[in-house]
Amino acid sequence: MTSRSTFRLATLATLMALAGSAGAQTILKIGYTPPKDSHYGVGATTFCDEIEKGTQDRYKCQHYPNSALGGEREMIESVQLGTQDLVNTSTGPLGNFVAETRVVDIPFLFRDYDHARKVMDGPIGQELLKKMQAKGLMGLAWTENGFRHMTNNKRAILQASDASGLKIRTMENKVHMDGYRTFGLLPTPMAFPELFTALQQGTVDGQENPIPVILSSKFSQVQKYLSLTGHVYSPAVLILSPTVWGKLSEADRKVFLAAAQKAAVAQRKRVNDDEANGIAQLKKDGMQVVEKVDGESFRKAVIPAYANFAKEFGAERIAAIQAVK
Numbered sequence: 001m002t003s004r005s006t007f008r009l010a011t012l013a014t015l016m017a018l019a020g021s022a023g024a025q026t027i028l029k030i031g032y033t034p035p036k037d038s039h040y041g042v043g044a045t046t047f048c049d050e051i052e053k054g055t056q057d058r059y060k061c062q063h064y065p066n067s068a069l070g071g072e073r074e075m076i077e078s079v080q081l082g083t084q085d086l087v088n089t090s091t092g093p094l095g096n097f098v099a100e101t102r103v104v105d106i107p108f109l110f111r112d113y114d115h116a117r118k119v120m121d122g123p124i125g126q127e128l129l130k131k132m133q134a135k136g137l138m139g140l141a142w143t144e145n146g147f148r149h150m151t152n153n154k155r156a157i158l159q160a161s162d163a164s165g166l167k168i169r170t171m172e173n174k175v176h177m178d179g180y181r182t183f184g185l186l187p188t189p190m191a192f193p194e195l196f197t198a199l200q201q202g203t204v205d206g207q208e209n210p211i212p213v214i215l216s217s218k219f220s221q222v223q224k225y226l227s228l229t230g231h232v233y234s235p236a237v238l239i240l241s242p243t244v245w246g247k248l249s250e251a252d253r254k255v256f257l258a259a260a261q262k263a264a265v266a267q268r269k270r271v272n273d274d275e276a277n278g279i280a281q282l283k284k285d286g287m288q289v290v291e292k293v294d295g296e297s298f299r300k301a302v303i304p305a306y307a308n309f310a311k312e313f314g315a316e317r318i319a320a321i322q323a324v325k
């Protein structure tokens with residue numbers, strides 16, 4: 001071997017070594033609509049820390065909070081296309097991609113957090129995660145948004161009749177809209193990135209979201225009344241692009257799935273903390289809070305919509321969810 005080809009081989013080896021360390025790091029883009037300091041940010045950060053550790057830095061994340069990559073519908077679409085790697089999203093627009101998931105968006109379906117989490121982590125929720133794969137979405141775990149409550153600028157809502165006539169921004173979710181109409185609300189579907197300005201400018205009277213979203217998005221700056229209606233549970237899910245999933249080794253897949261489980265636990269814990277401390281904060285921020293809402297009046301109002309939900313999803317399926325203890 002000439003000294004020249006030895007040199008070439010050595011150079012090649014060096015280059016390969018460099019490629020082996022630097023080139024093997026993949027940066028995954030993860031997006032969500034609330035700020036980084038929110039339940040979604042906590043879930044995303046936990047997931048990303050875990051995959052970084054578990055793959056010895058071969059995978060890392062770049063966070064895009066505050067709808068920097070668009071609203072939830074847009075982000076789900078990008079993950080489906082593979083132009084975005086990960087999204088931590090509510091089920092708001094998900095039913096437009098994976099119709100089967102709509103059933104968990106029914107108002108007053110879940111009794112409380114324990115019930116909702118048990119369903120999402122149990123066979124029903126896990127089957128829904130799998131359904132996403134057929135639609136080009138790799139659902140890793142159910143994280144959480146939280147029970148949704150109403151805010152508005154017109155009046156305190158103590159019972160369903162107070163909600164009647166209010167123009168309320170909703171997510172792009174037909175099940176929600178059908179349910180909310182029974183409360184007399186006028187639902188106006190809108191993507192989350194437009195919401196703050198719409199509230200500020202009075203395009204809508206109000207909106208509905210879980211405490212962690214109302215807090216982190218500072219809706220107290222543009223909304224006067226908060227009523228703890230808890231009218232629907234809002235699940236969230238961590239979705240990975242199948243393009244990324246397809247490139248992962250078996251071992252890395254295990255790391256990603258375990259990381260998503262940890263993310264769900266952390267995100268739910270933050271929801272609990274915000275529920276426990278957030279209402280006092282929102283009062284301090286000037287919101288007028290109705291804590292004891294006449295829930296019965298809402299439950300009664302929504303009964304006619306359940307006939308349609310039963311037609312769409314099957315009465316047994318709804319009953320099976322309700323029966324989970």
Ligand code: EAX
Pocket residue numbers: 033034072089090092145171191192208209210213234
């Ligand atoms: O997932 O759009 C909404 O109201 C959602 O609750 C928000 O984007 C967080």
